[in-house]
């Protein structure tokens with residue numbers, strides 16, 4: 001089963017003194033406990049990490065790229081659960097595309113900087129304003145970086161939305177139940193990625209759990225050539241929206 005962190009409540013580390021019971025905030029919210037929780041390490045709700053052993057010589061699977069691990073959903077417990085690998089995992093940390101090892105440590109390991117691989121220019125999308133483009137050829141599943149911003153409540157997003165609609169700008173992304181990331185002031189260049197529906201989208205967002213909090217990872221859906229515009233499908237909410245502002249919605 002795949003955990004959809006975007007539909008769970010915003011995670012806060014629990015403050016359980018003993019073992020987590022029904023009152024535990026993590027358990028009540030449908031989250032695993034993490035190293036940031038106060039409960040003892042013997043807590044049965046603690047995420048145990050994956051036991052991928054890519055630090056030896058691949059997984060033995062002929063189809064798999066021997067230099068990467070924790071990439072295939074069916075193998076890595078972390079990838080299946082929508083989590084980045086962390087301290088409790090057995091896999092080895094790697095530099096994306098440079099060293100062999102786990103490729104499921106991106107945001108937590110601060111491995112990618114969107115500025116290195118992309119640039120902002122006038123969008124080819126009609127009424128798109130600024131858009132984001134690939135600076136160099138990017139391989140499939142290349143992590144572009146984290147969609148950053150302020151985490152605000154739905155009510156605050158509704159309030160700000162009225163102002164943004166006037167400006168014809170909107171950089172919201174649904175992160176969790178009652179939690180929206182607003183990239184208007186504190187976001188990075190990834191907020192300039194415009195909407196492209198269905199097959200046109202060459203970027204996909206995913207809410208992943210990193211060290212106890214939900215974060216938004218954007219990565220390429222397929223290989224992208226240098227100079228190509230990056231677009232992603234903003235989801236059904238955006239399709240319903242009428243007016244031209246850019247609302248990001250996770251899948």
Ligand SMILES: [Zn+2]
Pocket residue numbers: 014015016019020021024025026027033037039
């Ligand atoms: Zn707890």
Ligand SMILES: [Zn+2]
Pocket residue numbers: 013014015020024026027032033034037038039
């Ligand atoms: Zn907990």
Ligand SMILES: [Zn+2]
Pocket residue numbers: 050051052069070075076077078079085089091
């Ligand atoms: Zn793994």
Ligand SMILES: [Zn+2]
Pocket residue numbers: 049050051070076077078079084085086089090091
């Ligand atoms: Zn792992």
Ligand SMILES: [Zn+2]
Pocket residue numbers: 050052069070078085089091092102103104105
């Ligand atoms: Zn890993």
